Amino acid sequence: MSEVIVVTSGKGGVGKTTTTANVGTGLAAMGKKVILIDTDIGLRNLDVVMGLENRIVYNLVDVVEGNCRIKQAIIRDKRYPTLFLLPSAQTRDKSAVNPAQMVKMISHLRDQFDYILLDCPAGIEQGFQNAIAGADRALVVTTPEVSAIRDADRIIGLLEANEIRRIDLVINRIRADMIRRGDMMSSEDVVDILSLPLIGLVPDDENVVIATNQGEPLVGTGTLAGKAYQNICHRVLGKEVPFLDFEKGLSFWARVSGIFHKG
């Protein structure tokens, strides 16, 4: 039984690619056979976040156009033997692939993988239509900001119209200190507005930037964001895991980094 999950947000820069990389890596670390597909044709990013940019030979468009077999385009991850990446094309545009071709390609992959994760481009145009065409469920990523939430709401409407049967919410870049001051919407506020089941709360953690610099997903590391992504993976698999308390976590990490800076 394979499950096809699209990671989408509407607005750009809220953390779709980081979420795809970390949830995919986390699921593979739990023993699942996972493929990550970058559907952002023309602006590929997932390969860089995964640190696999030097291994690309063929890409998604080559597969769809029949320039290579799908096996030739799939890259095996350097850390986990059950994790794979199908990179996007950098020199083409979104019209190079259509939704019917995506559905066909994904149906070929279904019997080979437990989880197929689709990293969706920003926007609601053809790239989005391609990404959601073959999906069973969706992770909608947003941040506690007015613009990101507005776009997420629009996306959720489109996912519902396309009969995606399960849609879960990931709230990214949460800052407990700002919520405490009354300067950021809390996760409860966001859930109240979007009325979606919550599957993940990810803190605004500088380790995400560091991990991306290094091309190493941080899921499973001791960092707060790493733990948050790990918990999302458990919830994707259907386990009930309590949400992290960033207040606690933050003051703890603030203390640790405080000591660090003094030293």
Add this chain to the structure above:
Amino acid sequence: MFKNLLRRKSSREIAKDRLKILLISDRVNCSPEMMEMIKNDIAKVISKYMKIDTKSMEIQITKTGNKGRNLKNPTLYANIPILDLMNHDIP
């Protein structure tokens, strides 16, 4: 804490309020301009029969149930203060 009490509204509350209004018009695909037109037309019709306070009247689209995000039963809610009921002879 004290700061919060002195300030009229936190930016969090402002964000929430703005979003709630924004998303209702986004979801029903009804622009603020269209709402204004509907409001003016309603005012015109009601004014035929009674004197109303067009300045303080307000209309908005709300969901009937609080659960779920589907606007399957959207309701147009109008709050129209009546100034004088006895103004006209209804035919």
